[in-house]
Amino acid sequence: MTRTPFVIRFCNATPKSGWIALGIFAAIAMLLLPALHLVLPPEHPLHVSAYVITLGGKIMCYAIVAVAMDLIWGHAGILSLGHGLFFALGGYVFGMYLMRQIGRDGSYQSDLPDFMVFLDWKELPWYWAGSDSFLWSLALVLIVPALIAYVFGYFAFRSRIKGVYFSIITQALTFAAMLLFFRNETGFGGNNGFTDFKRILGYGVTTPEMRVTLFALTALVLMATLLLGRYLVTAKFGRVLAAIRDSESRVMFLGYNPLHYKLAIWTLSAMLCAVAGALYVPQVGIINPGEMSPANSIEIAIWVAVGGRGTLIGPVIGAAIVNLSKSYFTMAFPEYWLFFLGALFVGVTLWLPDGVVGLWKRIQARRVA
Amino acid sequence: MAERLRLRRVPFRLGTARRRNCGVSRRATSADFSRPEMKTMRHLFITLFCWLSFSAHAAVDPALLAQLAAEESDDKIAAIQAIAASADPAALQILQSLSAGTLTAPDGGEIMLNNRIRAELANALAGLRLVDADPAVRRAAAQELQSNVGLEMAPLLARALEKESDAEIHALLTAAYAQASLTSPDPAVRLAAVTALGASPSRSARNLLLPLTTASGEPDKGVRSAASQSLKAVEAKLAIGETLGRIFTGLSLGSILLLAALGLAITYGVMGVINMAHGELLMVGAYATYAVQGLFRTYLPGWVDAYVIAAIPVAFFAAAAVGILLERTVIRHLYGRPLETLLATWGLSLILIQAARVIFGAQNVELANPSWMSGGVTLMAGLVLPWNRIAIIGFSLFVLALVWLLMNRTRLGMFVRAVTQNRPMAGCVGVPTARIDTLAFGLGAGIAGLGGVALSQIANVGPDMGQGYIVDSFMVVVLGGVGQLAGAVWAALGLGVVTKFLEGWSGAVIAKIAVLVFIIVFIQKRPQGLFALKGRFVES
Numbered sequence: 071m072t073r074t075p076f077v078i079r080f081c082n083a084t085p086k087s088g089w090i091a092l093g094i095f096a097a098i099a100m101l102l103l104p105a106l107h108l109v110l111p112p113e114h115p116l117h118v119s120a121y122v123i124t125l126g127g128k129i130m131c132y133a134i135v136a137v138a139m140d141l142i143w144g145h146a147g148i149l150s151l152g153h154g155l156f157f158a159l160g161g162y163v164f165g166m167y168l169m170r171q172i173g174r175d176g177s178y179q180s181d182l183p184d185f186m187v188f189l190d191w192k193e194l195p196w197y198w199a200g201s202d203s204f205l206w207s208l209a210l211v212l213i214v215p216a217l218i219a220y221v222f223g224y225f226a227f228r229s230r231i232k233g234v235y236f237s238i239i240t241q242a243l244t245f246a247a248m249l250l251f252f253r254n255e256t257g258f259g260g261n262n263g264f265t266d267f268k269r270i271l272g273y274g275v276t277t278p279e280m281r282v283t284l285f286a287l288t289a290l291v292l293m294a295t296l297l298l299g300r301y302l303v304t305a306k307f308g309r310v311l312a313a314i315r316d317s318e319s320r321v322m323f324l325g326y327n328p329l330h331y332k333l334a335i336w337t338l339s340a341m342l343c344a345v346a347g348a349l350y351v352p353q354v355g356i357i358n359p360g361e362m363s364p365a366n367s368i369e370i371a372i373w374v375a376v377g378g379r380g381t382l383i384g385p386v387i388g389a390a391i392v393n394l395s396k397s398y399f400t401m402a403f404p405e406y407w408l409f410f411l412g413a414l415f416v417g418v419t420l421w422l423p424d425g426v427v428g429l430w431k432r433i434q435a436r437r438v439a
Numbered sequence: 440m441a442e443r444l445r446l447r448r449v450p451f452r453l454g455t456a457r458r459r460n461c462g463v464s465r466r467a468t469s470a471d472f473s474r475p476e477m478k479t480m481r482h483l484f485i486t487l488f489c490w491l492s493f494s495a496h497a498a499v500d501p502a503l504l505a506q507l508a509a510e511e512s513d514d515k516i517a518a519i520q521a522i523a524a525s526a527d528p529a530a531l532q533i534l535q536s537l538s539a540g541t542l543t544a545p546d547g548g549e550i551m552l553n554n555r556i557r558a559e560l561a562n563a564l565a566g567l568r569l570v571d572a573d574p575a576v577r578r579a580a581a582q583e584l585q586s587n588v589g590l591e592m593a594p595l596l597a598r599a600l601e602k603e604s605d606a607e608i609h610a611l612l613t614a615a616y617a618q619a620s621l622t623s624p625d626p627a628v629r630l631a632a633v634t635a636l637g638a639s640p641s642r643s644a645r646n647l648l649l650p651l652t653t654a655s656g657e658p659d660k661g662v663r664s665a666a667s668q669s670l671k672a673v674e675a676k677l678a679i680g681e682t683l684g685r686i687f688t689g690l691s692l693g694s695i696l697l698l699a700a701l702g703l704a705i706t707y708g709v710m711g712v713i714n715m716a717h718g719e720l721l722m723v724g725a726y727a728t729y730a731v732q733g734l735f736r737t738y739l740p741g742w743v744d745a746y747v748i749a750a751i752p753v754a755f756f757a758a759a760a761v762g763i764l765l766e767r768t769v770i771r772h773l774y775g776r777p778l779e780t781l782l783a784t785w786g787l788s789l790i791l792i793q794a795a796r797v798i799f800g801a802q803n804v805e806l807a808n809p810s811w812m813s814g815g816v817t818l819m820a821g822l823v824l825p826w827n828r829i830a831i832i833g834f835s836l837f838v839l840a841l842v843w844l845l846m847n848r849t850r851l852g853m854f855v856r857a858v859t860q861n862r863p864m865a866g867c868v869g870v871p872t873a874r875i876d877t878l879a880f881g882l883g884a885g886i887a888g889l890g891g892v893a894l895s896q897i898a899n900v901g902p903d904m905g906q907g908y909i910v911d912s913f914m915v916v917v918l919g920g921v922g923q924l925a926g927a928v929w930a931a932l933g934l935g936v937v938t939k940f941l942e943g944w945s946g947a948v949i950a951k952i953a954v955l956v957f958i959i960v961f962i963q964k965r966p967q968g969l970f971a972l973k974g975r976f977v978e979s
Contacts, residue, residue, distance in 0.1 A: 149778045222959075229962055234713045234777050238913045239959065245910055246955050249948040364910075368785050375782060408793035415786020416769055419779040 083301040088383075092293050099130075099289035104282040120278065123285050124353055129393045130288040131350040136373040136385030137295050138342035143371065144380030145303050146335050147315030148232070152240030153343050154367035155247050156215040160344025161357040162251075163214055165264035166198060167207035168275070168352060172268045184266070185259045195257045204271055211348045212341050219340030220333065227332045232318070241364045248362035263358025264351070275352055288349045292386070295342055299382050302335075311335060372411070375418045378425025387426055500525075507537065508550050515550075516559045523563035524595060531567045538564060566592050569599035574608065581611035593619040613638070618647055626659040633662055637669025645673050680822040685939050691828040691897075693935025694835035697928060698890030699908045700915035701842055702883035704927045707916055708859040709879040712770060712780040716788035717912065718905025720884045722795060723761050724754035724891020725900045729804050744809040747892065754888040761791075762884020766877050788905075795902040803901035812896065831893045838889050843924055845882070855879050914958055 074082075084092075103126070106118040135157055142148045169183040178187040182194065200206040222243065226236060254260035267275045274280060302308050313321045314328045321328055351357045360366070369392070377388025392414070399407040422429060506518035519537075522530045536542040538560050542550055552560070561583075568580035577599075584592070596616040603609045613635050620632035633651060636644045651657040651666035703717050714720075731750040735743050765787055773780045808827055815825040846852035854875045857865040866872045891905075898904065915934060919926030934954065941950035 143778075149781070151781075225959055231962060234711075234781055235917065235962075237778065237781055238713060238910065238917075239955075242910045242914070242955050242958075246948075246952045249951055253948055364906075368782070371782055372786075375779075405793070405797065408789045412786040412789035412793070415789065416783045419776075419783040419786075420769065420772055423776075423779070 079305070080297070080301050083304045084297055088300070092296070096289065096293060099126075100286040104286055107282055108278055120281060123281050125397065127281075127285045127288050127353040128350065129390050130285075130292050131346045131353070132370075132373065132393055133386040133389040134288075134292050134295050134346035134349075135343050135370055136377065136389040137292075137299055137382060138339040138346070139370050139374050140377075140379060140382055140385040141299055141302070141342075142335055142339045143374055144382075144385075145308060145315065146311045146332060148332065148336065149237045149371060150240045150336075150339075151237045151364060151367050151371065152242075152244035153339070153370050154364075155240075155244040155362050156219060156340040156343035157347040157350070158247075158251075158357065158359070158361040159215045159218070160211050160347030161351040161361065162258055162264070162347075163210045163344070164207055164348035165267075165351050165357045166201040166258075167204060168267040168270065169264050170198075170202040171270065171272075172266065175268055176266070183259070183264075185254075185262065186257075189254055197257070208348075211344050215340045215344035216337050219337045223333045223336040224329075227329050227336070230318075241367065244362050244367050245364050248359045248364075251359035251362060259358070261358065263356060263360075265356040265358075267352060267355055270352060275355070281353070284349065284353050288353070291345060291349060296382055296386070302338075303382070307331065307334075369411075372415055372418065374425075376414065376422070376425055378427030381425070381427045384425050384427035391426070504533070507542070512553060512556055515556055519556070519559055519563050523566050531564070534560060534564050534567065562592060566595045566599075569595065569612070570602065574605050577603070577605070578608050578611070581608050581615060584611075584615040593623070614641060614644060617644075621647065621651070626662055629657075629659065629662050630665055633665045633669050637665075637672040641673075641677075645670065645677065648673060680818075681943075683818070684822050684824075685943055686936055687822075687824055688828070689936030689939035690932060691831050691935070692939060693932035694832045695890065695893060695897075696908075696911055696915050696935055697931035698835050698838060698893055699887060700912040700919075700927050700931055701839070701924075702886035702890070703909075703912045704883075704916045704919070704924075705842075705855070705886070706880055706883040709855055710770075710774070710876055712773070712777050713784070713909075713913065714765075714770070714880075714883070715781055715784040715909055716765065716791060717784075717883075717887055718908040719788045719791040719795075720758045720762060720887035720905070721891040721894060721908055722791070722900075722902065722905040723758045724888030725806075725895040725904060726795060726799060726804070726891075727754040727757040727888065728892050728895045729799070729806055729900055732806060744811060747809055747812070747896065750892050751889065754892045755885040756888075758888025758891065759881040759885035762887075763877055763881040765884075766880040770880070771873075771876070792902045792906075799902070801902060803899045806895050806900055808896055827896045831896065834889075834893055838886065839924070839928065842886065846924065851875075851878060855882075914954070918958060918961065 081089075103118055103123065106116055107120070107123055110117040112119075135153060139150065139153055142150060172183065174181060176184040176187075178184055180187045182191065186194070194201075201210075226239065231239065250256055251258050251263075252261055258264070269275055270280065303311070310321065310326060310331050314326075314331060318328055347357075347361075373389040373392050374385045375388070376392055377386065378384030392411075395410070396407065399410055418425065424431070500521075503518050503521050506514055507522075509515055509518070519534065522533060533542065537550065537552075538557070540552070565580040565583040568576050569584075571577050571580070584596070593616065596612060596619055600609065600612050600616060603612055617632040617635040620628045623629055623632075633648065636648055648666050648670040652663060652670060654663070657663050657666060699717070699721060702720070703714065706712065706714050706717075728747070728750040731753050732743075732746045735746040735749070765784070769783055769787060770780060773783055812827040812830055815823045816829070817823050844852075846856060854865070854870045855878075857868075857870050858872055858875050858879070862872060865875075894900075894904070911934075915927055915930045918934065919928075919930035937957075938950050938954055941953050945953070
């Protein structure tokens, strides 16, 4: 028996309807919206404003994080309440590059980032070495969170910490990291984090062209994440993961070692989050330790829950719904946003255990019957 | 430094005013001076009084009295010192009336004082009070002399030292005497002083000794080496005090953690769910305390100091009611889905926080410690135990005893333990598990409310005060083992003390991270916690 080639398996993992939907999405996000933003003059009724492009890019970053979360929570049963840490780490690593790109245009006209001049530091700390290289920074975006996730995951999974234990410990992890990054001495800008970015590879970060490029790039990464996720969960790897989720002891009795499977998906998920963070920072223009707060991380879980766990596309929808309503609420009724978010947490877990996608499937099933 | 001096002197002066037999405090006297007729009256009265007292104690040399009215400040100071050195009872009265501005010169003129003279006068007065019959007065005077004392006080201090019988005052006097002698030009006197300082451990002793170990601060070699020896002795004793102080603050942090974790341990043990709104139940308890304080201030202003006691049951039942409400409406429907419970209770915590913001405002509210909780006990140099922390440790012991009784000596406690150990089997033998869940949840919430009362006495009370506690109290539960009271106690107190020690060495953030790393490593070795339940488990 010959194995089907990888490309074919990869393509077959996503059904035809999925490919069509992705094609439409690609056309809109990578051609139509950029064109409407760049070509049409601002007063034209069909012009897409910079606000919409930024918001869209932001939500797509969140969607990547949500898919990464779905891979571990929906498919492997590991609820991480610390995924904001990896998102922020990716952002910080790429933010270091962006800070170096400011060059001497900062308010102190120094080679060092402004906050270091402010702290009266004379040279870059060792971990900033090479941060002016674009490629090295991209590599670090993947390496740093992967390394941290691997080491943490190894010790956690090896001693079979799971369920709520694991959730709370990941929350403690991101909380401790937040405290660490709040300190000025840590060397990442303390309270204020990184901001006032000027350039990427020499091109202005706030120009419409750069904005559109980042937007299209984010869309591309999101689609790639979905395809990869789809491939993984339909492959044997994904089926073992689902088995671990449903009964870890039985998988062990069958002779599998869950450690490697869990560790692989956990590390991959952390890397996806980091990529999303790296795409997020230049679009939003700021990264600070607040991104690591436990509240942010737990919000990621609700995006997944709202969309529907274990569906991959559901988390994308969930991230969009929650963040669009957040943008709306915090502008229209800021004091009711927390009530709404809290009610969302309660309501979704009580009445919508399979999220919006599950609701849609139920409605369709009723129509057929 | 100046601020502390002033604060220390105020009660002292008020005390002397009362003892002056004039019946009017110094402040009132100066106010009276604004009215001319009162001024004349007072002058007449005081002169008469002083004259009477002088005639009664004629031991003070009249020449000195005349010198007090001299033109030059130096002469006046010399006179003051001479009068003080006589250690005569009359001297006290003369100097007191001089200090109050009521002493008139023999020719009837007013004696002018400047700041330098006043400082000298205050010192001389303190020196004289050292031989007072009342120990409280002597102690206050000795304390006043700790900060600034010159060589001229040395003979007076030596005389007071001889007579002193109270150990605490004796120690204070020794320190003051040593300080006074340090300014002596004679190395032998300085050597004796340095040796004496080594026997009286205090921060001021350390500050006095520190400059004497260098060549620029102390010319004599013998004194220098004696000073560094004394410094070592003082620092060793101070370090003991600091260590004990850290253990104490660690214990008080641990008892707060214990109050927060006890409730969580019960609900987690019984139902296997983590209540992320647990910290907000602490907040409910703290706000209940605040509300009780408000009621007392409005309706029972005379009993305000008792509001904390009254708040204990109120906070318990308020938090328990909120907890039962949460259990009945939300958590009950999520059994068997612990991760979803985590999210739902997080949502509930957001709602509770925002509700507190809407009701009480986003700012922290102000809670006053009752007067019996302010201040502290001084055990030794560098070790002061504040009453509010002592009260919290006692309170958590009290709650712990109650919970232990409830769990081990009542039917409800037996049911709760039964459900913790084996839910289906407990149900089979007739334990109403659903009702036990509700009651256990209410109990856990109520204990969190009690924790809120304790917390309100040492921390800020605001809408998001509870957020930081969920992780810490969960760590306690993990460390101690589920469903184990003893485990929770050891884990909470241990974590508290370890955290405080780490904070002392490396700062709060590093301490937090170190504790987290420690717990992850710990779980590698003992996944069931310190005190695992005996028995065989098959995980789901």
